[in-house]
Amino acid sequence: MSDDRELADELVELERAQFGNELHDGVIPLLFAASASVANLRDKLALRSEQAPQPTDESEFAPVLGQLSRWLDEAMEASRSLLTAAYPPDLDHCDWQAAVGETIHRLFPEWSSRVDWDIDPVLNDVGHPIACAAYRIVLEAIRNALQHGQATEVVVSGRKQTQALEIAIFDNGKGFEFSRVPSGHFGIRAMRCRAELISGTLEINSANGGPTTVVLLVPLAG
Numbered sequence: 001m002s003d004d005r006e007l008a009d010e011l012v013e014l015e016r017a018q019f020g021n022e023l024h025d026g027v028i029p030l031l032f033a034a035s036a037s038v039a040n041l042r043d044k045l046a047l048r049s050e051q052a053p054q055p056t057d058e059s060e061f062a063p064v065l066g067q068l069s070r071w072l073d074e075a076m077e078a079s080r081s082l083l084t085a086a087y088p089p090d091l092d093h094c095d096w097q098a099a100v101g102e103t104i105h106r107l108f109p110e111w112s113s114r115v116d117w118d119i120d121p122v123l124n125d126v127g128h129p130i131a132c133a134a135y136r137i138v139l140e141a142i143r144n145a146l147q148h149g150q151a152t153e154v155v156v157s158g159r160k161q162t163q164a165l166e167i168a169i170f171d172n173g174k175g176f177e178f179s180r181v182p183s184g185h186f187g188i189r190a191m192r193c194r195a196e197l198i199s200g201t202l203e204i205n206s207a208n209g210g211p212t213t214v215v216l217l218v219p220l221a222g
Helices: 003-052 057-086 096-107 109-114 126-150 186-197
Strands: 115-119 156-158 164-171 201-207 212-219
Touching: 003 057, 057 186, 096 115, 096 126, 096 156, 109 126, 126 156, 126 186, 126 212, 156 186, 156 212, 164 186, 186 212
Parallel strands: 115 156
Antiparallel strands: 156 164, 164 212, 201 212
16 A cells, blocks of 8 residues: 555656646746747837837837736746746655745745744654655645735644644635635645545635634554
């Protein structure tokens, strides 16, 4: 069973790597080319506007091009964030808690000060499948809390219980009505799949106005 879990974990990581490759080689170059084209067109319109004695009809396109340029910049930044997330730190050489902290600092440096850690050291000394699942689930929960829930504080705690390892992510954000979240919501579905890969369970408690708590339970071997 352990070998099956490790194989499943490797397959998931391979799929993420393929996604990262396609993003790097396909999407980002197209976004960069589109952004450069928009910037070039804006420069040409600005030059014509300076040379014309009277405002030309072309000037009305300037605000539209400006908005397109901002959208493209945001799309490139989001793509770079996804690309970084697709290639996590080497969990064979650092524990999952450090890896989460490193990724948050790299992707969203302004968020680092909003995350507090209270992890029993024993939870950082786990096998690769559990470490990988903990990394993905905790990172996604923190991202959801700060980006979507607009939380000002996230607390990540970890304890070894009698029969399971428990990792809880608590945030003081605006929360959400869990019953209204589509069953196929990608972020939550991915977190649940990660928990299932290590024979764990994922419990999410939230409501409009918050708070939100995500709990990962991983049973200990009998």
